[in-house]
Amino acid sequence: MEVLVDTTFLLPTLGVRVEEEAEEVIPLLSSVRVYYVEVSILEAFWKYVKLGADAEVFEEGLKAIRSTYELLTPGPRSYSLAMELYSLGHRDLIDDLIYASSRESGIHLLTIDSAFLDFLRDNGLPTASVLTPDAFKRLAGPASADG
Numbered sequence: 263m264e265v266l267v268d269t270t271f272l273l274p275t276l277g278v279r280v281e282e283e284a285e286e287v288i289p290l291l292s293s294v295r296v297y298y299v300e301v302s303i304l305e306a307f308w309k310y311v312k313l314g315a316d317a318e319v320f321e322e323g324l325k326a327i328r329s330t331y332e333l334l335t336p337g338p339r340s341y342s343l344a345m346e347l348y349s350l351g352h353r354d355l356i357d358d359l360i361y362a363s364s365r366e367s368g369i370h371l372l373t374i375d376s377a378f379l380d381f382l383r384d385n386g387l388p389t390a391s392v393l394t395p396d397a398f399k400r401l402a403g404p405a406s407a408d409g
Contacts, residue, residue, distance in 0.1 A: 263293075263295070263401060263402070264295045264369045264370065265294050265295070265296055265369065265370045265393065265398070266296075266297045266367070266369045266370065266371050266372065267298055267361060268357065268360050268371065268372065268373040268374070269302040269306050269307040269356070270373070270375075271284060271287070271288065271359075271376055272306050272327055273309065275305055275323045276319065276323035276327075276329075277315065277319045277323060281374055284395060286395060286399075287310040287398050287399060290398065290402040293402055295332065296330070296331040296332065297369055298331050299334050299335070299336060299359065301336075301359055301360070303324065307320070309391050315376060330399045336359055337363075339366045340363045340365075340366045341359070341362070342362075343361075343365060344358035344359040347361065347362065352378065352381050354378070357373075357383055359380050360373075361378070361382070361392070364391060365388065369391075370391045370401075371392045371393065373394070374394065374395060376394070379392055379394070
């Protein structure tokens, strides 16, 4: 299984605490092929700097992300779709681009953003490949969930 993670799932590797439902699935990520988009690193960096956290910790976390996960580069279609989402009223271009990259690549998207998921559904956009932490836990398999 392949999964593109939203920024929330990168933050713990950088030493930033996140919602419990996100932290619970972090150990399960080792059982799948994980992708991230570079813009998530920028978003994580913004959050990290606002916290006034240690630059060395960020650097080590970033090295871990880059050595463990795979970079997914959004294609031109991803940018077009992200613009469509923006024009429909979703004003978070980073989330828009992450979702669009997931769609273009055919890789599941793991997110805790239920408001974004509602937005997608309300606008008739495909959500079958968008996974909440609970859905991811079910798909990751019983062996992963037990161990």
